[in-house]
């Protein structure tokens with residue numbers, strides 16, 4: 228941003244895991260001034276304020292709004308609080324940046340966006356990886372026609388539960404993540420999902436999804452989903468049993484692009500131009516040259532101190548703030564927020580129904596409490612009917 232005078236007062240609510248990234252990136256933006264942080268736990272708000280030099284820390288949102296008078300509030304609380312908090316903030320007259328996922332379901336998302344329309348304030352959703360430098364590079368190559376018209380996008384998210392947050396989720400059956408309708412996936416799959424929907428035009432792509440618990444896990448930890456639109460398909464693989472990784476592959480008739488967010492590399496997937504054994508020499512040679520080019524590029528960025536895990540987040544914040552100052556549309560379209568929320572709802576419903584159907588099949592043998600359990604599963608069967616008819620209507 229060119230201006231050196233901060234002209235937007237920014238506050239944040241929810242001083243947990245992701246709040247630090249927000250505070251760190253907001254501080255780098257010239258037109259933004261951090262004025263307050265808030266958390267239900269005053270000590271967490273105090274600590275965040277001390278770490279990032281924020282002048283005010285509150286545990287009461289009304290007090291923060293009245294005293295700090297922010298123009299924008301970032302909502303970095305758990306997903307089940309997003310709708311209520313964001314609605315309250317919009318009604319009180321501030322613009323809102325809300326972390327993904329937007330809400331816990333489509334009906335909450337619709338109601339939130341109605342509030343946006345009613346209040347005339349704007350809303351931005353944390354689809355920050357769309358602005359990651361490596362994804363921007365991928366978009367440039369797609370737009371330049373390197374792979375032709377996109378026909379398929381694949382997204383992989385490796386999310387081992389051995390980290391601090393994963394251990395909290397695993398060890399506490401009452402953790403807020405475990406209580407979301409889509410459980411662990413609701414908190415995590417937005418990123419790999421919106422990398423797929425970016426290339427789909429369909430309002431409601433056909434969805435087929437399946438989740439299961441790996442090893443000794445007591446809740447679903449793995450998910451495989453397939454999305455089918457009119458011209459583009461997508462596949463999403465989420466696993467807690469692989470290394471942490473964020474990879475997407477975008478395919479078209481002329482080849483593919485493999486984007487690795489963590490390595491910040493991009494690779495063109497293409498057939499060899501040379502016949503037979505010559506191709507086996509050409510391909511590794513090409514990979515070697517691509518590796519060298521990625522290395523040169525990252526070295527250059529490293530020397531300029533330009534490699535940041537949350538670079539996409541900062542770009543999204545800047546674009547959002549600029550849209551507020553200009554009065555232009557926010558960087559993530561409201562229709563896209565609704566579409567991604569709807570697709571997530573459908574995915575989770577499919578997963579629940581499949582789990583229910585499997586349970587029903589397993590229960591087909593006689594059991595003393597079979598009748599009770601069949602009764603419990605009836606709603607899942609009804610759900611299955613609904614999903615099937617919904618799918619038939621769309622296709």
Ligand SMILES: NC(=O)c1ccc[n+]([C@@H]2O[C@H](COP(=O)([O-])OP(=O)(O)OC[C@H]3O[C@@H](n4cnc5c(N)ncnc54)[C@H](O)[C@@H]3O)[C@@H](O)[C@H]2O)c1
Nearest residue numbers: 241242243244245266267303304305306308326327328414
């Ligand atoms: N963009 C990303 O890469 C990314 C990464 C991690 C998390 N997230 C998202 O950020 C959100 C928060 O996740 P987290 O991992 O930081 O959670 P967290 O549990 O670590 O932190 C949430 C914080 O919010 C506070 N809080 C809860 N309810 C509140 C309320 N009503 N008012 C004020 N404070 C409240 C809690 O005390 C806690 O400090 C989630 O939606 C998550 O999906 C995004």
